Amino acid sequence: MDANTTVSSPSTCLNSICNPDEIAGWNPSDTNRGSIEILWACSVTIILCCWVCPLPNVPSLSDKWYHTLIDRFNLACIGLVGPDYLFGIALGQFSSARRSVKLFQSLSRIPQGREWTLTHGFFADMGGFLLASPDYPPFPINAEQLHYLVHHGHVDFPSVTKADIKVLNKMDGLSKLITVWQVFWFTTTELQRVSRGLPMTVFELTALSFSLTMLVTSVCWYAKPTVSRPITLLTRDGRSVESIRAAARETTHPHLPQTWYRTPLDFISPYRRFRLDVHWCYYEQLSYLLRLPLFSREITSRPWDRLPSKAFLVIDRALLPLALVVLVAYSAAPLLAWNFYFPTEGERLAWRACGVYHAIFSMGLGMYYIVTAWKVQDKVPKMDEPPFPVKGVQRGKPGPSGGGNGGGDKSGGDKSGVDVEAVEVVGDKKWKGREKVRGRVQKVVSWLRSWRNISPDGDPDMTIGLRATVPPFIGTFVYMLCRVFFYVEDFISIREQPMAVYITVNRFLPFMS
Numbered sequence: 001m002d003a004n005t006t007v008s009s010p011s012t013c014l015n016s017i018c019n020p021d022e023i024a025g026w027n028p029s030d031t032n033r034g035s036i037e038i039l040w041a042c043s044v045t046i047i048l049c050c051w052v053c054p055l056p057n058v059p060s061l062s063d064k065w066y067h068t069l070i071d072r073f074n075l076a077c078i079g080l081v082g083p084d085y086l087f088g089i090a091l092g093q094f095s096s097a098r099r100s101v102k103l104f105q106s107l108s109r110i111p112q113g114r115e116w117t118l119t120h121g122f123f124a125d126m127g128g129f130l131l132a133s134p135d136y137p138p139f140p141i142n143a144e145q146l147h148y149l150v151h152h153g154h155v156d157f158p159s160v161t162k163a164d165i166k167v168l169n170k171m172d173g174l175s176k177l178i179t180v181w182q183v184f185w186f187t188t189t190e191l192q193r194v195s196r197g198l199p200m201t202v203f204e205l206t207a208l209s210f211s212l213t214m215l216v217t218s219v220c221w222y223a224k225p226t227v228s229r230p231i232t233l234l235t236r237d238g239r240s241v242e243s244i245r246a247a248a249r250e251t252t253h254p255h256l257p258q259t260w261y262r263t264p265l266d267f268i269s270p271y272r273r274f275r276l277d278v279h280w281c282y283y284e285q286l287s288y289l290l291r292l293p294l295f296s297r298e299i300t301s302r303p304w305d306r307l308p309s310k311a312f313l314v315i316d317r318a319l320l321p322l323a324l325v326v327l328v329a330y331s332a333a334p335l336l337a338w339n340f341y342f343p344t345e346g347e348r349l350a351w352r353a354c355g356v357y358h359a360i361f362s363m364g365l366g367m368y369y370i371v372t373a374w375k376v377q378d379k380v381p382k383m384d385e386p387p388f389p390v391k392g393v394q395r396g397k398p399g400p401s402g403g404g405n406g407g408g409d410k411s412g413g414d415k416s417g418v419d420v421e422a423v424e425v426v427g428d429k430k431w432k433g434r435e436k437v438r439g440r441v442q443k444v445v446s447w448l449r450s451w452r453n454i455s456p457d458g459d460p461d462m463t464i465g466l467r468a469t470v471p472p473f474i475g476t477f478v479y480m481l482c483r484v485f486f487y488v489e490d491f492i493s494i495r496e497q498p499m500a501v502y503i504t505v506n507r508f509l510p511f512m513s
Contacts, residue, residue, distance in 0.1 A: 022498070022499050023341075023496055023497070023498060023499070024496070024497060024498070024499045024501075024502065025495065025496060026494075026495065027497075027502050031504075032502045032503055032504045033502055033504045034502065035494050035497075035502075038201060038203065038204065038494060038501075039203065039491070039494060041186060041204075041207070042186075042201075042203040042204055042206070042207040042490070044182060045182055045183060045186045045207045045210065045211055046080075046206070046207050046210050048178070048179040048182055048183070049079065049083065049179070049183065049210045049211060049214040050075075050076040050079035050080055050083075050210075050214075051072065051076050052175050052176060052178075052179040053079075053086070053179065053214045053217060053218050053221075054072060054075035054076060054078075054079060054086055054309075055075075055126075055221050055224050055225075055226055055309075056068060056071035056072050056074075056075060056226075056309040057071070057126035057127050057306065057307050057308065057309040058126050058127040058128050058140075058227050058228070058229070058230050058306065058307070059071070059228065059229075059306060060127075060301075060305035060306040061130075061138070061229075061230070061305065062305060063306070067297065068228060070297060071296075071297065071309050074293075074294065074295050074296050074297065074309070074310065075309055075310065077294045077295055078295055078310060079210075079214075080483075081480070081483060082330070082362070082483070083209070083210050083213040083214055083217065083330065084213060084326065084327055084330045084331070084362065084366070086213075086214070086217050087213055087216060087217045087220070087323075087326055087327075087330075088276075088312060088323070088327075088369060089309075089310060089311070089312060089313075090217045090220035090221045091220050091315055091319060091322070091323055092311075092312050092313030092314065092315050093122065093125055093126075093220070093221070093224065093313055094122075094220040094221070094223075094319075095313065095314070095315045095316045095319055096121065096125050096142075096143065096144075096313045096314070097118050097121030097122045097125060097143065097223070097224075098118065098121065098316070099121075099143075099144075099316065100116065100120070100121035100124065100125070100143030100144065100147065101116060101117065101118055101120075101121055103143070103144065103147045104116035104120075104143075104147060107147065107150060107151060107157075110157055111157055114157060114159065114161075115161075115162075117162050117223075118223040119162050119165055119166075119223045119224075119225060120143070120160070120162065120165070121143045122221075122223055122224040122225065123160075123165050123225060123227065124141070124142055124143035124146055125142045125143050125307070125313070126224065126227070126307060126309075127140035127142075127230060127306050127307035128140075128165075128227055128230050128231060129141055129146060129158065129230060129231055129232075129233050130230045130231070130232045130233065131149070131155070131232075131233055131235065131241070131265070132232050132233065132234050132235070133234075133235045133238075133239070133240050133241045134238060134240050135240040135241055135242055136240075136241050136264060136303060137303070137305070138232055138305075139263045139264075139303035139304055139305060140230065140263070140304060140305070140306055140307050141233075141263070141265060142269060142307065144268055144269040145265045145268045145269055146158070146233075148265075148268045149235075149244070149265075152247070152248075152251075152252075153236060154235055154236055154239065154244050154247075155233055155234075155235060155236055156233075156236060158231070158233060160231055165225050165227070166225070168225065168227045168228075168229070169225040169226055169227060170226050170227065170228050180218075183211045183214065183215060186207060186208070186211055187208065187211045187212065187215075189505060190204055190208050192505045193505055196505065198500055198501075198503055198505070199340070199341065199497075199498055199500050199501050200340075200501065201340070201490075201493060201494060201497060201501060202337045202340055202342075202351065202486075202489060202490055202493055203490035203491065203493070203494065205333065205334075205336060205337050205340070206333075206334075206486060206487075206490050208333075209330055209333035212329070213326060213329075213330050216322075216326055241264045241265070242264070244264075244265075245264060245265075245267075248267065253267055260303075261302075261455075261457050261458075261459040261461070262302075262303065262304050262459075263303040263304050264303060274312055274313065274314050274372060274373070274376050275372045275376070276312050276368065276369050276372050276373075277311060277312040277313075278461065278462060278464060279464065279468075279469075279472065280310070280312060281455075281462060282454065282462065282464050282469065283473070283476070284296055284310075285454050285455060285456075285462075286454070289454070295310060296308055296309065296310045300456075302457070314373060314376050314377065315373040316377075317373075317374060317377065320370050320373060320374065323366070323369070323370060323373075324366070324370055327362065327363070327366035327369070327370075328363060328366065330362065331358065331359045331362035331363045331366065332359050332363075334351070334354065334355035334358050334359070334486065335355045335356070335359055337351060337355065338352060338355070341496075341497060341498050341501075342489075342493060343492075343493060343495060343496040347489060347493065350485060350489075351485075351486075351489060354482035354485050354486065357478065357479070357482055358479065358482050358483075358486075361475055361476075361478070361479045361482075362479075448466060449466075451466065451469075452464055452465060452466060452469075
């Protein structure tokens with residue numbers, strides 16, 4: 001703020017709107033809205049968007065009542081990092097549920113009078129069905145795995161109807177209604193301010209971007225229930241999971257390995273071929289190592305006893321244009337405050353710098369999200385291909401051949417034996433020094449390579465090159481700093497604003513002038 005700018009009391013000027021461009025300090029509520037009303041409306045909108053809109057998956061049978069709250073808190077933390085992340089999760093789950101409907105429609109084993117709906121697809125992909133067998137404890141199966149089991153006669157088509165799932169639904173309708181009304185009221189009010197040429201604060205812009213993004217996210221999740229306990233399905237005739245794997249090895253998956261990492265049926269839907277999810281799981285594992293599990297609870301049981309709520313599933317190509325529109329709109333949202341009022345010039349420059357970086361990073365991540373989603377559908381292995389390539393063992397090369405006295409040659413003069421000259425160099429100090437340095441370098445390289453895969457069970461799908469890990473990590477760290485600055489500036493910038501910010505449009509009927 002300029003040195004000659006006067007901060008006046010808005011008590012008289014706001015009622016008559018004599019000078020909307022004059023700068024006002026903290027404004028109490030009167031006939032117009034006050035500073036506390038702006039802070040309250042924006043805070044409540046963001047909290048409701050992050051807490052009520054996310055829908056966690058089904059907890060495991062061993063989970064306590066508070067684990068569902070922890071899962072919802074983890075999703076809320078993801079929403080605070082960026083609501084576009086939750087949108088990507090929701091869009092992937094919607095796409096997977098929609099694919100499952102098409103799969104089951106082509107199934108000839110559906111009994112008459114039963115159906116598979118979008119709600120069934122969500123219910124299966126959120127861990128609503130557990131497979132019980134004699135050789136393994138119950139573990140969750142997704143819709144694609146269930147389709148495979150039903151198609152090959154290993155499991156009967158579930159008798160669960162859409163009405164049965166609704167009975168299990170524990171979603172609080174009142175809280176959802178309050179959230180929908182708050183988002184609707186806030187969005188229409190802010191849009192009306194824009195249509196009348198009235199300014200808004202950066203906090204209102206942040207809350208508006210949350211509202212619009214969460215609105216699209218809720219549309220993707222409209223058919224997803226909130227269920228607190230799964231349904232157990234029994235294998236047909238009491239057959240074991242290993243017999244199902246053996247049958248798959250003889251028919252659809254002849255190269256199926258003996259090793260599995262999450263559940264014994266992962267060969268049906270290796271969803272972690274979506275590289276974005278692999279990167280997310282890598283950073284998530286880092287949070288476990290740091291004892292800061294803010295974004296999900298670690299799954300330690302094998303086989304898995306639940307499906308994580310934060311998985312990024314593959315998106316159909318038909319939905320990629322929608323993803324592009326939402327990601328670009330949210331990425332560019334902070335740039336709309338380019339000419340907003342800021343109390344100091346330093347805050348304005350910092351917001352612009354963070355806004356530019358936020359747009360570049362988010363759009364770059366969004367393009368990576370879209371490109372990998374496009375490519376992954378071309379790289380899904382066929383039924384007769386192994387899910388994981390088996391690499392050969394690298395063997396050492398024989399030493400250089402040479403003549404000499406052969407005193408140290410234990411191979412009877414074989415030219416592929418130990419080189420005599422190499423044996424004579426052992427006593428050289430320089431050679432020892434080089435070997436010592438080389439050994440240290442190899443230890444450092446081995447230590448760095450160990451960070452390529454930090455999954456506790458060494459899942460090969462979790463391997464990431466360091467060049468594909470370190471730069472995004474640094475970029476993500478800077479992105480997080482920008483998000484923190486946005487939230488801090490949202491609050492502190494309210495201390496000085498133009499008086500026009502406090503002009504209130506219709507409080508109860510936003511569409512009425």
